[in-house]
Amino acid sequence: MAETTVSAVCIGSLSVNVVEEHSKVETDLSDEKAEGLVKFIAGKAWPAGLVLAEYFIWRLRNLPLNCGPKKTFKMLELGAGTGVTSLFVGKTLQTMQTTQQAEIYVSDLDVAVPLIVKNIDANFTRSESTQQLQMHGIELDWTKYEDTRSLLGRMHALALSDMDSDEPVFDLIYASDVVYFPHLFDPLIQTLVILCTHPETIKNSTSKRRRKQPELLLTCRMRELSKEHPFYAKLGKYFHLVPLDNCEWDNGVFWEKYRGEYVMFRCVLREVALESEESDDFETILQGMMDVDLFS
Ligand SMILES: C[S@@+](CC[C@H](N)C(=O)[O-])C[C@H]1O[C@@H](n2cnc3c(N)ncnc32)[C@H](O)[C@@H]1O
Numbered sequence: 595m596a597e598t599t600v601s602a603v604c605i606g607s608l609s610v611n612v613v614e615e616h617s618k619v620e621t622d623l624s625d626e627k628a629e630g631l632v633k634f635i636a637g638k639a640w641p642a643g644l645v646l647a648e649y650f651i652w653r654l655r656n657l658p659l660n661c662g663p664k665k666t667f668k669m670l671e672l673g674a675g676t677g678v679t680s681l682f683v684g685k686t687l688q689t690m691q692t693t694q695q696a697e698i699y700v701s702d703l704d705v706a707v708p709l710i711v712k713n714i715d716a717n718f719t720r721s722e723s724t725q726q727l728q729m730h731g732i733e734l735d736w737t738k739y740e741d742t743r744s745l746l747g748r749m750h751a752l753a754l755s756d757m758d759s760d761e762p763v764f765d766l767i768y769a770s771d772v773v774y775f776p777h778l779f780d781p782l783i784q785t786l787v788i789l790c791t792h793p794e795t796i797k798n799s800t801s802k803r804r805r806k807q808p809e810l811l812l813t814c815r816m817r818e819l820s821k822e823h824p825f826y827a828k829l830g831k832y833f834h835l836v837p838l839d840n841c842e843w844d845n846g847v848f849w850e851k852y853r854g855e856y857v858m859f860r861c862v863l864r865e866v867a868l869e870s871e872e873s874d875d876f877e878t879i880l881q882g883m884m885d886v887d888l889f890s
Contacts, residue, residue, distance in 0.1 A: 596637060600716065603639070603678065605648050608689065610681040611716040614638045615709055629705070635774075636706035639678040642771040645848075645856050646813040647682035650768075652843050654686045659694050661765045662806065666695040668753055670764040670808075672734065672785070673772035674700045677710045681717050684729050688718075696727050699752065699764070701734035736781040742788045749789070762792065762808040770813040779825045786810060787832050790863040810861040816854075823876070830873025833861035837879045853883050 596615040603612045615637035617630055661667040671680045677700040687696050700710045710731035718729055732752060739745035749763045750756070767789055772782060790807050810833070816822065829835065837859045840846050848858060859879055 596633065603644070605644065605651055605682060608651060608682060608685050610678065610685055611713075612639050612676055612678050612681070613709065613712045613716050614676060632703065633705060636675050636702055637709060639676045640771040640815070642813045642815045642856055643675065643679045645815075645852055646768060646770045646811070646858070647679045649813075649838075649843055649848065649858065650679065650683050651686045652847070654683065655690065659692075659696070659765070661694075662761055664761055666697055667766070668697045668699070668755075668764045669766045669768070670699045670701060670734075670749075670789070672701055672736070672767065672769040672782075674702045674710055674769075675706065675771075677702075677713045677731070679768065679770055680729065681713060684714075684718060684727055687727055692726065694726070697753065698727070698729045699732050700729060701732045703735050704733040707731045707733050734785075736778065736785040739785065739788070742791070745785065745788050746791075760792075760806065762790075762806055764789070764808045766809045766811070768811045768813075771815060772812070773814050773822050773825045774817075776821070776824070779828065783825075783829055783832065786829070786861065787863065790833075790861075807863055811858065812861060813856060813858040815856050819880075826876035827872035827874070829861065830875040831864075831868045831871055833863055833875075835873075835875035835879060836860045836862060837882060849883070857883070 596617040598613060598615050600611050600613050602609050615633065617633040617637055659667040669680070669683065671677065674680060680698045680700045684698055687694075700714065702710060708731075714729045714731055718727070730752075739748070746763070753763050755761070755763045767786075773779070790810060792807075814822070826835070837857075838848055840849060842848075848856075852858075857876075857879060
């Protein structure tokens with residue numbers, strides 16, 4: 595049985611209740627798909643989630659949400675675990691008392707969704723979540739949707755958006771600390787590509803019309819670069835990886851506080867994937883962040 599704890603986590607003046615489930619990992623740790631290990635990983639809030647939350651608190655208070663002509667700004671968190679980042683996103687929007695309608699889809703494997711729902715319920719009352727802000731715990735397993743249309747179709751149905759619209763389903767997609775097991779690298783990259791590709795482009799692959807893309811932000815704690823690097827190198831085949839601007843986040847808080855320990859960057863879908871299997875965008879980001887050559 596997993597032990598459940600609830601703790602108040604504060605960032606500045608904002609506080610959220612984080613429900614965690616501490617599973618005992620009795621299984622062989624080398625079995626990356628063992629249920630005990632999967633639940634252990636999803637059951638706790640990881641530090642990169644808090645770094646991303648800190649960034650969003652600054653950003654939501656300082657930059658307007660841009661959802662074009664649509665009424666509702668829609669966000670999707672991938673591999674959310676407890677959903678701690680989204681809890682802070684929701685709390686920030688609530689304390690700002692903005693009139694902008696927002697929906698946050700907090701996703702993970704199906705086994706992790708009940709904990710996400712517990713976390714949403716521990717922080718937002720049902721009446722609150724029917725007004726300006728709606729929070730949803732949903733299953734989105736990166737290994738499950740090989741077929742592009744089925745994933746996009748499900749996302750459109752969930753978010754009640756129109757498949758034929760020029761607008762992307764989500765305005766903002768984010769994830770923290772989702773790069774750790776090599777067997778997940780390809781499915782995660784494929785999911786990110788699908789989520790950033792407009793269905794029109796799939797129907798008509800010769801269409802040159804550029805559609806609006808969702809903004810995609812990833813944050814990770816750098817643990818073992820030699821193991822994580824293949825993911826980023828391959829991600830760069832499909833996306834330009836763009837580091838946070840120096841002046842973003844209070845004139846460089848990220849670079850001062852977290853430089854060398856975390857990476858945070860935007861992924862902008864390339865119009866055409868690179869022919870080579872890798873790009874060196876990530877190395878360029880790292881070399882800009884650190885004064886050492888990590889790969890020599
Ligand atoms: C290290 S945790 C990070 C959790 C959270 N983002 C945080 O920072 O606290 C990685 C998360 O990825 C999720 N994950 C692993 N495989 C997945 C898959 N195939 N589809 C969706 N999520 C997955 C795990 O369940 C876990 O919640």
